[in-house]
Amino acid sequence: MTQVIVHAGFHKTGTSSLQDYFRKIRHRLPDGIAVHLKEDFLDAGNLARRYGQRPYPWRRRRFARALRRYLATVDERPVHILSWEGFSGIMPGHRRLTGPVRNIRRAAIPLAHTIIAELRRRFGPEVEITFLYTLREPESWLRSVHGHLLRSIRLTEDFDRFRAGFAAPIRLDDEAARIALAIAPLPVVTSWLDDTKQRHEGPAAALLDLLDLPESLRATLPPAQKTNAGNSDEIRAQCLALNLSVGDDRELKRLKDALTGFNRPAQRAAARR
Structure with a gap:
């Protein structure tokens, strides 16, 4: 039976560090584990992000077709890891025609359903699917989002004005709980950045924990290095x-x-x- 772990976000929760770590160690993992990162499914990744910015049904269908094409190219392995924060849509704060994106679940839930459907199409209805969402405390997360947007788009609000634009703070654990409810009974695992950033493998430890690797193998893995710092x-x-x-x-x-x-x-x- 095939097992698939989908690390679908969230943005600014150590995802770059996690993915960079798996780029470095993928060749050290058992042959039965396949690691798929953004550059591997670039078309599907970009289309998920576009859907998050403007969640039109036809954009979701385009994402589904792109993911289907990619999954058709992967070989048979007992375990597959798919990691990219864009699978939860676009980072809140980005602009769209109706105003800034102010939540995650509006796009993340339909995207999760689409990912599930395409994984079952590729690997069969009995495929074991687990979703992983990495989390961060609201204030630290929103400051990181604000800093990223200042750099990447023409954001003209200071942090206080940016924060005031949200009716209530976005709690990533609440967003993950809503997604979990929507895709139940599939398991949803969450991991807080503050709990993993001091571990040997950094944020990647949360995903490695799901692989049930021998301790003798994990002991040989290199220490994590922080990437994409604010x-x-x-x-x-x-x-x-x-x-x-x-x-x-x-x-x-x-x-x-x-x-x-x-x-x-x-x-x-x-x-x-």
Whole structure:
């Protein structure tokens, strides 16, 4: 029987660190475990993100077809891991025609149902599917989201104004609980960033725990390294000033890339993950 673990988010919860770690250790895992990351299913990943920004039914169908095409190419293994935060949609705070995205579950629940359907289509109705959602405390998470958006889009709100735009704080554990209720009885596992960031494997420890690997193997794995760290308060303030003052989008991007180091190949690669 095939087992599939879907790490579907959430954004800014150590996902880059988790995925980078699995890029480094995938060759050390038993042959029966296949690791699939964003760059492996790029079309499906981008379409999930677009659906999250504007959750039209036809966009969900396009995502389903893209995921189906990818799954048709994978070989038979006892265990498959699919990890990308875009499987829960787009990061809250991004703009759409009706205003900023203010929740996760609106897109994450339909996407989860679509992922389940396509996994069952590929591996059969008896496939064992587990969803993993990584979590972070509300204030720390929202600050990280705000900093990311200052860098990546023309966000013109300081943190206090940005936070005031949410009717209530987004609690990622509540979002995960709503998703779990919607896809029951499939298991949904959650892991807090604060509980894993000090572990040897960092945030990846939560996913490794689900694999039931021999302790002798885990003892040989390298220590995790933090990736895609947030910018300092000073750099965030400068990004905000640029967003308010520079009218040309290309020039704005160039200046922010230079300021934050995203002109470096390694940084650009991390941003795409």
